[in-house]
Structures are given as C-alpha cells and as structure tokens.
Amino acid sequence: MQISRNDTIFALASGAGRAGIAVVRLSGPACRFVLELMAGHVPRPRRLELCRLRHPLSRDLLDEALVAFFPSPNSFTGEDVAELHVHGGRAVIGAVIAGLGEISGCRLAGPGEFSRRALLNGKMDLSAIEGLGDLIDAETEMQRRQAMRQMRGELRDAVERWRTTLIEASAFVEAELDFADESDVPDGLRERAMALLVSVADELRREIARARSGERIRSGLTVVIAGPPNAGKSTLLNALAQRDVAIVSDIPGTTRDSIEVHWDLAGIPVTLVDTAGLRESRDPIEQEGVRRARDRARNADVILSLRAFDSQTEHLQDAPGAVIIPIRTKIDLATGRGVGSDASLDELELSAATGEGVEALVARLETMAKNVVADGGLVTRARHREAFAGALTTLERAISAGPGHPGELFAEDIRLAMRYLGRVTGRVDVEDVLDRLFAGFCIGK
Template sequence: MSENPGAHQIRFDIATMQPDQNDTIFALASGAGRAGIAVVRVSGPACRFVLETMAGRTPVPRRMDLCRLRHPDSGDVLDEALVVFFPGPGSFTGEDVAELHIHGGQAVVSAVLAALGDIPGCRLAAPGEFSRRALLNGKMDLSAVEGLGDLIDAETDMQRRQAMRQMSGELRNAVERWRGTLIDASAFIEAELDFADEGDVPDDLRERALALVVSVADDLRREIARARNGERIRSGLTVVIAGPPNAGKSTLLNALARRDVAIVSDIPGTTRDTIEVHWSLAGVPVTLVDTAGLRDSPDPIEQEGVRRARDRAQNADVVLSLRAFDSHTEHLRSPGVVVIPIRTKVDLEERGRREGTGADELALSAATGEGIDALVARLESIARDIVGDGGLVTRERHREAFAGALSALDRAISAGPDHPSELLAEDIRLAMRYLGRITGTVDVEDVLDRLFAGFCIGK
C-alpha cells in the first residue's frame, strides 16, 4: 500500500466539483487480468518528473525506449518496460503523456500502479478522465468523445463503423456547417436592424436570411426523421419470440443462439420469465427474447410471466409469432412492430399440410434446422430496412438538440413578413445554441458527468 494516504484519492475543485486538473493522473489503459503486455498511461504536469523518477530519464518524444522502472522511494526494480513519451499539446489529452508498456502479470501491474501513487501530485484517474481532459483541452469535441465511447463498446461491425464516423467528425462537421449557415442568416438580420436607414443596404436581406434558415431546417427535419436508425444501431433491436405454450419458442431460441440457453420441455408453462440472448444480425446488435407461453392460467407466477411476455412483445421491433394468431396473440400486431407468423414443428406434420403456408408465414423445424436459414435471412432483411444507413443522430440528446433547433427555425419561418426582426434574430440564435450543445460549446456540464461515468478508468 502507498505510504501517502491521499495518493489514490481523487481531489475535486470545490467551485466546479470536477476532478482537479492540476493533478497528474495514471491508470491501466489495457484490459485487466493476466496478459503478455499491459499499458499504463500517465498524463499531467508531473509526467516528466514521473519518468525521471521511475525510468531514470525522459525518452525522446514518440520513440519507444527500453527502461528499468524503479520504485520512487526504495529504488527497487519493478520491471523492464518500453516507455514512450508524448509532449503536450501534441498528445491525446493535450498534456504531457507517457505510456509504460510493462509485463502483464498482476504483481507487476500492481507494483507499478502503487509506485505511481507514491509520487506526490499523482493519483488514479477517474472513469473517462483522460478523454475528459482531451475535451477540455480542445483535442476533441463532445460528439467525438461520444463516438470514442461507442467505439470502445462496439460489439458489431455496424456499430464500429457508425462510431468511427462520429469520432472522425461527421456529426461535428454537419453541425458546424449548419451553424455557419445560420451565422450568415443572423448577419443579414443584424444588418437589416442596424443599417435599415442606409441607402446602400439591399432590400432583400430578410428573404435571403429566411432562405438560409429554410435550408438548415430541411436538413434537420431529414435527420430527425431517421434519428431512430442511428440510435438503433447503437442500442440494438429487440426480437421477441411469442406464442402459446409448447409452440417451440425455447427450442427456436436455442437454434438461433446455436447453444442451449433455455430449458426445453414438453410440460406446458416451463418458461415463466423472459430469457435474453445477445445476437448480431447483419451487423446490427439484437436482443433475442424468449417469453412465457401466452394462455390463461390460474397460476399467479405464470400470469406474471404472460404479462411480461405481452409487454416485451408490444415494445419490440420484431415479433416472431409462433403457431399463427388466436385470441392470445392477435394483440401482437402493434403499430411499428414487425410481426413474422411462424408455423413450427413442421417435421411432425404430414407432408400434405405444408402446402397451406401463408404468403407471409414461415414454416420451420427448430429440431431439424429446416427453415432456420430462411428465418435468419428474413430477419437480416428487416434489420437492414429498420436501421437503413444509420444517420448523424446516435443518442437521444442529439435528437432533442436537433428538435429544439428545428422548433426555433420553424417558428422563424412561419412567423410571416410582419415578424419583428429582433424576434427573428433571437430564434436564429436559439437554434445555434441548440446545435452548440451537440459539440459541447454550450450547456454541457450536466452531460459530461453522465457521459464519462460510463468510460473505462484508463480512457
């Protein structure tokens, strides 16, 4: 343990209740557990002192150097490591940054982290604090930080591509383009206000300003219309398997998951609660949900299972409705929910009955695998139709900011020619303020704590 009792405690600035930016922070940036190599990241004003103290020197910037790491007090050798130094502001955080590439044994990692904590002014980083410093030092905007967080959490290729687009500035560039257009519109209105009596001021300044406002409003309306696409790529789709008892729901879940997830039994009502499996479908993350059999039952536990099944089905993106529709399953046809009727256990049917399959109905046997590939293909097609090509919006706060900006612009557009120029200018400024929330130029303090709380300690 460190002899410095405050070494590992996070100090906060009293005025802002944010972690002290004058501290030098450190953290394990690679995954925890036994590994060949572990990476420890250090950032802050004492970074060079840390290197001089533990490695004996500050390496040539951006060049790996083999150094012996020693404890700052005892001088004991902790490890032989590859050390690289990134002087600020040309680093990820904008501060002096060092990376210690050490051997990945738990004892080595613990010893190096403890030694760093014994150096005055150094402390363990808070979750996301490296990225937060990058934001505060102007190395990244808020939308890029969100893209970085999504990239770390990406589980499918489509999530990865969307996160890369956002991290590389696709959303920021669009927002800055719209803000630039609105600045031009605002300049026209201000000229009309300030120089209305001047003879050389054009008469059509308001019309030119409104034309720019309309162009931005149209773009925002289009992005809001497909906002759910990007959010679904990030959060995933929900596919619910529903139907009466013994319709083969659990067997179908196991077949799609390609492993035994749910208990399969001939006894009706075996599944009492929902069972979830995470799945990738055409690059889209999917939560596949098995539910209790839909039927009337005197058992209060089974009644609760049926209630949960109906609730999940009504809030799903896709419902696999087994064994056609009856009084218990007809309600699954909710607005916005894609329902695929499925006739199961066709391997037990007489061959002549298979000719009665409806146009939209799929016939399959989870036991033999018949029809499973056709079902997966149908689901992949539906998933691609639902998410489309994504969009700029990936989070609810983006959609809310776009909606706020559009509301202000629509108010300016619909006010008519008698609308006072002062109010028109204020609506444009309000729209620009909403857009500024996307990249973090205004009103984001409450967003930062929620955002970085979900980051890794070393990021």
C-alpha cells in the first residue's frame, strides 16, 4: 500500500446508511484550508461549532453541520484533523464526500489509513492499533474488555518493561566486555545480567503458557455438532441459537454442508457448527459433506457428539485436539424404553425439541469455555506468541550456556531477544504486518 504523507485524507467515520448524524473525518495538512473553504472558518480547537457547509467549487449549500478541528499534534493521527458532523442522509453524505474530492490534495482514505497515520506519527504503537481493531470487531463483553486492555497499553507496558530489563542486562555485559581492565568496574556483572535474563524468561514463559486463553477470547471457540443422520443435530443447533437456523427434517442426510452460527456464551464468543450426518454413502455430494464434517470436527475446540436414544452408534473418537461431550438425544420419544440404561456415565441426555436437558448442556459448555479463557493473558494473536517464543528461545540459549558463554554471543542473544519483543509493539520488522493488519480495518478508521 503506497501512502503519501502529504495528502489530506477523508472518509465517512460513522456507519453507512440512513442515520440522524454522520461523521466525516479528515486528516492532513490541508484541513485548515478545507474548513475555510467549505465551512467559512476554522473553529476553535476541540470545540463543535455550527457551520454552513458549501461545495468548494459551485458554492452550493450542502448542509448545516457541527464542525470540529483538532490541531496537530494533539489529535488521533498526530496531524491536523477535522470532523464534519452532518445529517445522516445518503444524499447529504454523498454531496459532502464529492465536494471534498474536488479539492486538490484531498483524497478518499484507504482501509485503516487514519490508524496507520497514528502509528507512523507515534500516537499509538502496533499492539494498541491491533487492540483498536479488535474493539471495533468485538461482539461479546469479554472481547470488549480484552481489546480495551490492549488498546490502553497493557501489552505494550509489559513489553517495554521487559525491554528495559534487557537493556540493563545488556549494559552490564557491554561494560564487562569494554571496560574489563578498568579498576572501577565492579565484579559479578555477568551474574547480575544473568539474573535479569532469568526474570524476563520466567515472565515470557508464563505468558506463552497463557496464550491460548487470550487468543481464544479474541477469535472464539469452535463447537461442532457431529453425529449420524437423524440424531437431532440441526434441532439442537436451532435450540442453542434460539432461532430457526437449520432445516429440520425426518429425512436422513438433509444437512449436506456445514452451517455456522455465532453465539455469545456468557461473554465468550463461540462459533456453533452443524455438520452433515456421519455415515457411508454413495452420493458424491453427501460424501463431500461427510468429509467436511470430519474436517471441522478435527479442528474443533469442543465436539457435541450426538446419538439418538435408540441408536447403538459409537460416539466420535478421532478428534484428539478437541473436548468431546457425548450426548444422547430425542429422549422425549423414549417413554417407557429405559432411557439411560446403556448410557455411559458422562453422557448427557436431552431433547432439543422440548428443551429438556438443553439448559444443562449450556451450563456445561459455559463452565468449559470459562476454564479455557480463565487465564487470559497478554497474547491475543499468533504474532505475539511467536515473538514471545523467539525472545524466550534466545534468552534460554544464553541462560543455558552459563558464565562460560562468550561475552559477544551473550550480548548478541540479548539484542536478538529485544528485537523479537520490538516486533510486538512495532519497533522493528513490522512492514510485512501492516498491510495485512490495516486491510481489515473500516474505511474512516
């Protein structure tokens, strides 16, 4: 993504569609000129003022709007920023956007370009930018809290604390290397440096162990409903989602492909997946559905393995990475048949049609999900985990080598560890991350 820092960018910063108010945001060196041209004057900094917006060429009245100006460097992007709070009709928004596009040096912003300028101008570090993106995308309360912590600098502060400790350790090593013959250089510098490395390594190890929890809060858990045809999978999906998502039929093999539903489970994001019935079939479409069902099960966090009350089918077993909850279904049809007589001790019994047992299943899922995310730490992305792991590897190498490690190699390991940590906040080696990150942002953010 080629970016000209000399352009003034603009975009709709509020949601698209009909609304009472829409916010058009600008950032760049021409903000003052744009306000003088379209609003007649530049409002006092950080104060909303009622202005008449006019087209920059025709001078037609476009709208009466509240206008705000945020001078550099005290703005979101670190540049001059302006906001036009116009009426939210599509015609008004279109006319204002079109008018801005007529001004030389102004252009429509790309995805995430406002946030990218904030990063480049030092207003936010990369981890805070990621937290902002997560906050925009947050669907559950737990995701919102996690994103707020990261946006406000919890991850950045930890990384900077570790970097400061490693800088201190590096200073001890460098002093030993460069001034070993000086009489005023104290003994034991290497040991002091080693103690600092051990303390940072211990914290990194702890955070890496908690990484799965943090990543799961952000991306959510995947719960796959699996089992033979007519085991009640689609009925259970509808019962959990509390709406008719999947077609329910007595005809075996109705579900041919996976159906996904996003579910807020006590603040934890969950993707519920209904899958094709597992059985042998000569129908190529159903065969593909069964293959996809097994693939989804192998990559699930939790599998609800269903079998009907009168079925002797074995529960799914070939999903070593998932927690399997065995469930016996359709118990409302089993009156007088001795339901549970051959059920395994941990097999839940329910009727998705009547709701019996569904509440107990939800409670079990809630407990399981809370256990998974209970120890959510600083890591929210694989990128963070990989950077922490790289830093830990280099520190462990220096620590395991002990006092006999050559000073130059010892110092280099510390520098490498700091470089890995710098990738988290955007100090080094992040250009390959930026385009992917900001491509997922909203236009106008």
